[in-house]
Amino acid sequence: MLKFIGEVLQTGMRKISTCQLCGVDLQQNHSLCLDCWQNLPWYRQSIERHEHKIMVACHYRFPIDRVIQKYKYENQLHYQTLLAHCLLNIRLPKVQAIVPMPISRERLIERGYNQMLVIAKILSRQLHVPIWQPVIRSAQHSQKGLSRIERLENIEQQFQINKTEINKYKKVLILDDVVTTGSSIHALTQTLENLGCTQIYAACIAAGAIKLK
Incomplete structure (x- = not known):
């Protein structure tokens, strides 16, 4: 009632x-x-990063870029419904669990919330799929000035298995806000594979252009 x-x-x-x-x-x-x-700058297609297909709702262009920035860095949480519906507007696969991109404890204290966990809760209710957080993230360092290989190694070291998580799922969906190089999704995917996941999908709100050096 x-x-x-x-x-x-x-x-x-x-x-x-x-x-x-x-x-x-x-x-x-x-x-x-x-x-x-x-x-909105709709894309509604998949892109490939590190041999992973990532479903993308929008191009990282105005106004969605400003919405994401305000939501993520300026505590404007009222945008969560809009951003969640952007993801719901693409054809998401049927999975057993949703895995929001983890952030470090330092980022969580600084920001006050994991922006993708907030959005994942909306998708969880809409899709009737549980949220699963089997991976924790150590301190996040700047990637500026690093080569492609150094970026991958740096991010891979950040993801660690959450030993207190007892649930096990084989078919999961990673959620992230913006994808550029795809390094974070690649590293998280590898960690989930080590946990026994056999079908790992990824979806992002927006895709940004990769800056060439």
């Missing part, structure tokens, strides 16, 4: 709330008006 009342109240609020981007027209369940939603 309480859940039903909550859904009714949320629906009512959407009917009187304006679009989070233009602030003019009424928002839909993704928190944007129809025009703003349709005019």
